[in-house]
Amino acid sequence: MPELPEVETTLRGISNGILHKKIKSFDCRDRSLRWPIPKNMSSFLKNENFESAYRRGKYIILNLANKKGSVLIHLGMSGKLRISPNLKQPVKHEHWDINFADGWTLRYTDIRKFGALLKTKQDPANHVLIKNLGPEPLGNGFNGEYLFKKSRKRTLPIKNFIMDSKIVVGVGNIYANEALFMAGIRPTRKSGSISRAKYDLLSRSIVMTLKEAIEAGGTTLRDYTNAKEAPGYFKKELKVYDRAGEPCLTCGKALKEIRQSNRQTVYCTNCQS
DNA sequence: CTGGTGACCTGGCTGC
DNA sequence: TGCAGCCAGGTCACCA
Numbered sequence: 001m002p003e004l005p006e007v008e009t010t011l012r013g014i015s016n017g018i019l020h021k022k023i024k025s026f027d028c029r030d031r032s033l034r035w036p037i038p039k040n041m042s043s044f045l046k047n048e049n050f051e052s053a054y055r056r057g058k059y060i061i062l063n064l065a066n067k068k069g070s071v072l073i074h075l076g077m078s079g080k081l082r083i084s085p086n087l088k089q090p091v092k093h094e095h096w097d098i099n100f101a102d103g104w105t106l107r108y109t110d111i112r113k114f115g116a117l118l119k120t121k122q123d124p125a126n127h128v129l130i131k132n133l134g135p136e137p138l139g140n141g142f143n144g145e146y147l148f149k150k151s152r153k154r155t156l157p158i159k160n161f162i163m164d165s166k167i168v169v170g171v172g173n174i175y176a177n178e179a180l181f182m183a184g185i186r187p188t189r190k191s192g193s194i195s196r197a198k199y200d201l202l203s204r205s206i207v208m209t210l211k212e213a214i215e216a217g218g219t220t221l222r223d224y225t226n227a228k229e230a231p232g233y234f235k236k237e238l239k240v241y242d243r244a245g246e247p248c249l250t251c252g253k254a255l256k257e258i259r260q261s262n263r264q265t266v267y268c269t270n271c272q273s
Numbered sequence: 274c275t276g277g278t279g280a281c282c283t284g285g286c287t288g289c
Numbered sequence: 290t291g292c293a294g295c296c297a298g299g300t301c302a303c304c305a
Contacts, residue, residue, distance in 0.1 A: 002298055002299090003298050003299090005298095006298065007298095032282095034281075034299090034300085034301085058298095058299075058300095074299085074300095075298085075299090076281095076282095076298095076299060076300085077282090077297070077298065077299055077300095078282090078283080078284095078297085078298085078299095093283085110282095111282080111283050111284065112281085112282045112283050112284085112297085112299095113281080113282055113283080114281065114282070114299060114300080115299090129301095154275080154276095155275080155276075156275080156276065160276085163299095165299095165300075172298055172299070173297095173298065173299085174298055175298090218298085219298070220298095221297085221298070222285085222297070222298085223298095224298065241298095261276095261277075261278085262278080262279095263297095264296085264297090
């Protein structure tokens with residue numbers, strides 16, 4: 001489900017509801033996510049409080065006060081977080097709750113269970129899942145020059161290249177398709193064969209696409225909703241993703257669908273080269 | 274190191 | 290109506 005804009009929207013939605021509040025309890029109904037939820041998560045959290053929350057790639061990181069450690073949350077393909085003072089009794093697929101002393105609950109729902117909830121006592125930046133991540137597309141160090149240098153001698157198709165979290169974080173299938181359309185680059189092009197000027201255009205297209213999607217509250221295709229259970233409205237801004245066979249909004253030619261690494265790619269054979 | 278593939282898991286949709 | 294097969298906002302482990 002969630003790429004960078006959806007994770008960012010989720011983070012913004014939960015922050016006020018969870019920070020600086022005493023944690024009363026942690027309820028786990030199913031530990032079997034991507035990695036098992038640690039059995040001592042409950043004692044790790046009880047009576048502590050979160051002093052800060054931020055996003056790194058598609059991870060949400062919550063830091064406990066007094067350097068007691070951090071929690072890493074990944075939403076996988078179908079994970080959702082909700083924050084509310086009056087949630088109903090949990091139902092199927094609602095795998096865990098963090099209950100705060102003021103009565104609010106942070107609840108995680110994940111049909112496919114590709115998400116994760118992990119803890120660490122070290123600096124989360126050094127965690128094995130975080131330390132090898134590439135730069136933030138909305139932060140410093142991400143630009144055309146960076147992509148150009150990283151891609152020399154690479155034969156990987158450009159779409160796979162920008163979806164590689166070691167190259168740049170946060171770009172998933174939807175926004176890879178959209179950014180490549182905006183930049184006029186065919187998704188199958190070998191990343192090592194693309195010019196510096198095209199990479200300048202591509203890096204700006206990635207940034208613009210992600211920023212616009214965040215402003216729209218993310219993309220809801222099927223079941224994504226934010227922390228307040230509201231959908232995102234970027235779907236109506238999508239130019240190519242989920243539009244195979246429909247007319248290109250620039251030239252009118254039918255958009256072509258192919259599969260790359262078993263994932264849907266949609267592009268315009270006329271506008272992207 | 275690089276690139277390609279299968280694996281994890283559940284449910285919705287399509288077509289016979 | 291039933292059911293097989295395919296598909297889905299991710300990414301890690303493993304192989305050549």
